[in-house]
Amino acid sequence: MHDEQVLAYLDEHPEFLQQLAQRYGLQASPQNGERVVVSFVERQLLELKDKNRQLEAQLQLLVERGQSNDRILGRLHKLTLALLSKRDAGQRIAALRERMRQDFQLDRVAIKLWHPAAENDGEHYNAQNEVQSLARNLLTPSCGPYANDEVLSWFPALPVLQSFAQVALRGADGQAFGVLVLASDDPQRFTYDMHTQYLAQIGELASAALLSALEAA
Known part of the structure; x- marks a missing residue:
């Protein structure tokens, strides 16, 4: 059978392709009240x-993540400037608290x-073995819904x-000398599966x- 004969047959029997559309990768779609067949190329x-x-959609998500990262980096920069503008440990702790409140809600x-230089700071000094053990075990920031009773009491x-x-505070030698804990009443604020790069x-x-402030005291 020649090509012209095939085409002539299809012209005379349009229902043929509609019946076999699925078999040949064709898709029927309505047009002007009639059923037509969408070609493989159109599909x-x-x-x-x-x-x-x-x-x-993926590109938009990447753009939004990039913008979010830029905002976090800007907040970290403001935190750095705030800490550098203070001299003693108490002032730097106060500056950190303020930036956490204003920039990170x-x-x-x-x-x-x-x-040892913090012994006279009744609010922040805590040399309990339980607290020091907690910090030693925090090789990376720990996030989730649980904290021990000692932490909750703070x-x-x-x-x-x-x-x-929960984030350990360490010196250049890797030894912990303190612990930082951020808490929220939002259960989704700090989750097990969240990235902790910025917390670190x-x-x-x-x-x-x-x-540096403690050693200069």
């Missing part, structure tokens, strides 16, 4: 358009130190706190600022 174009939309911040009873980020940087920044 590919539709699939490409769909993939295009998916890629656009966190007003539940606890810092405990057992450096915060007011209300609002009920439901998520915590906050811990390193706070460690360097506080240790």
Whole structure:
């Protein structure tokens, strides 16, 4: 059978392709009240358009993440400047609290130190073995809904706190001299599966600022 004969047959029997559309990768679609068959090429174009939309959504997500990262970096920069503008450990702790409150919307911040130079700081000095053991075990920031009773005692009873980020404060030798705890009544603020890169940087920044002030005291 020649090509012209095939085409003539299809012209005379349009229902043939409709009946076998699925078998040959064709798709029927309504047009002007009649059922027509979408060619394989047209179907590919539709699939490409769909993939295009998916890629656009992914690109938008990447842009939004980049903008979010830029905002966090800006806040870290402001925190750095605030810490550098103060001289003693108490002032630097106060500056850290203020930046956490203003820039990160966190007003539940606890810092405990057992450096010898902090012994006279009744609010922040805590040399209990339990606290030092907690910090030693925090090789990376720990996030989640649980904190031990000692940590919970550092915060007011209300609002009920439901998520915590616990970060060890360490010197250049890797030895812990304190611990930083951020808390929230939002259970999704600090979760097990969240990335802790920026929390680690906050811990390193706070460690360097506080240790230099303590050693200069």
